[in-house]
Amino acid sequence: MENCIFCNIASGRTQARLIYQDEDIAAFKDLNPQAPTHILIIPVKHIASLSEAAEEDALLLGKIQLTAAKIAKELGIKDFRLVANNGKGAGQSVMHLHYHLMAGRRFLWPAG
């Protein structure tokens, strides 16, 4: 989708500090990290938010979670938080589905 920053990153039109890429998924460092490790994991396909995902995306959503675990393992990270903000009211600022993989500090619960 044009004018979507994460579509542009996934297609290589916009540069990012890529951690992982395949035909379905891209992962790159967050521009404004909120933890020592802060990586965004996105589907290459434009899905605005988790609310917009469909049954046909089930495999893709599962693959994103498995990729998060794989990236963490490769980085030697045992404890991490995986977060998807869904909707502006929940803090979503980029309307292309993304999961925050965060690690390296203490996280509070419940999340703020």
Ligand code: AMP
């Ligand atoms: P959210 O607020 O959940 O929508 O998260 C959006 C995240 O995208 C924020 O943590 C931003 O720092 C990050 N972000 C926005 N633009 C870029 C970019 N061009 N490259 C990397 N991270 C970005």
Ligand code: ZN
């Ligand atoms: Zn997009």
